[in-house]
Amino acid sequence: MTEPKTTTVEVRLPTKMGYEKVAMSTASAVAKLMGFPEDRIEDLKTAVAEACINAIEHGNRLNEKLSVGVVLRADNDALEVKVIDDGRGITTQPARPDIDRKMHGEEDARGMGMFLIQALVDEAEWVTGADGKSSYVRLLIKLDKTPV
Amino acid sequence: MQSDTKSHVDQIKSPSGYPVAILRFEGDIASTSKDAVLGAYEGLPRETTKLILLDFTRVDYINSSGIALVIQLLIQAAHSGQTVFAFGLSAHFTKVFTMVGITKYARLFPNQAEAMAAL
Numbered sequence: 001m002t003e004p005k006t007t008t009v010e011v012r013l014p015t016k017m018g019y020e021k022v023a024m025s026t027a028s029a030v031a032k033l034m035g036f037p038e039d040r041i042e043d044l045k046t047a048v049a050e051a052c053i054n055a056i057e058h059g060n061r062l063n064e065k066l067s068v069g070v071v072l073r074a075d076n077d078a079l080e081v082k083v084i085d086d087g088r089g090i091t092t093q094p095a096r097p098d099i100d101r102k103m104h105g106e107e108d109a110r111g112m113g114m115f116l117i118q119a120l121v122d123e124a125e126w127v128t129g130a131d132g133k134s135s136y137v138r139l140l141i142k143l144d145k146t147p148v
Numbered sequence: 149m150q151s152d153t154k155s156h157v158d159q160i161k162s163p164s165g166y167p168v169a170i171l172r173f174e175g176d177i178a179s180t181s182k183d184a185v186l187g188a189y190e191g192l193p194r195e196t197t198k199l200i201l202l203d204f205t206r207v208d209y210i211n212s213s214g215i216a217l218v219i220q221l222l223i224q225a226a227h228s229g230q231t232v233f234a235f236g237l238s239a240h241f242t243k244v245f246t247m248v249g250i251t252k253y254a255r256l257f258p259n260q261a262e263a264m265a266a267l
Binding site for chain 1: 178179180211212213215216219223226238239240244248249250252253
């Protein structure tokens with residue numbers, strides 16, 4: 001039986017658009033070390049980027065006095081990523097984006113981030129912190145999973 | 149930190165002799181790319197530009213805000229009776245564009261030659 005080994009990497013991002021790419025690069029480097037195939041690394045990069053963008057824009061509301069925490073926990077068969085902000089989290093999941101409604105102006109052209117996160121990783125959950133002042137999204141991508 | 153998006157337009161003829169505008173993008177396509185994406189598109193003469201190709205060959209990073217700009221371009225193109233194809237997306241972003249349904253309104257091709265052949 002293989003003994004579970006966990007490695008943790010933490011990154012703290014400024015609340016500025018564009019810095020999600022630092023989290024993407026970090027997640028990509030960890031996933032490569034774990035042996036993820038290239039297509040799953042691309043899925044992970046997009047999911048992590050969208051989670052960080054949501055944290056910067058909606059969680060921290062672009063307040064540059066705040067930061068976004070990114071915690072990556074690698075174990076033998078999966079990589080877990082938590083993206084933590086100072087927002088109150090979400091109470092309801094947005095509806096799945098509908099391209100026809102978008103094209104007809106019945107739905108905002110934006111609003112695809114959470115959909116992409118859920119579609120590209122194996123598990124995604126949005127959690128509100130016990131103090132009500134912070135929240136995080138937890139992503140999990142499994143090493144042995146076939147591509148989406 | 150967010151890298152700039154560059155864009156330029158090439159005007160060529162389709163195999164059937166119709167004018168084709170190719171919008172070539174370079175860099176990231178994100179929330180800051182509005183001028184490079186929509187500005188470049190809105191600079192095209194609508195009366196004479198009915199075929200548009202979007203070239204993503206030199207684009208490395210597209211986020212959901214960037215995808216929203218592409219959708220806004222497609223909305224305007226649909227209202228103007230224009231046909232839009234796209235080419236040069238990586239395998240990953242081809243999958244993402246397919247997931248969000250863009251392929252229903254803009255066919256995707258691996259490269260310019262294959263997109264041109266389909267015009």
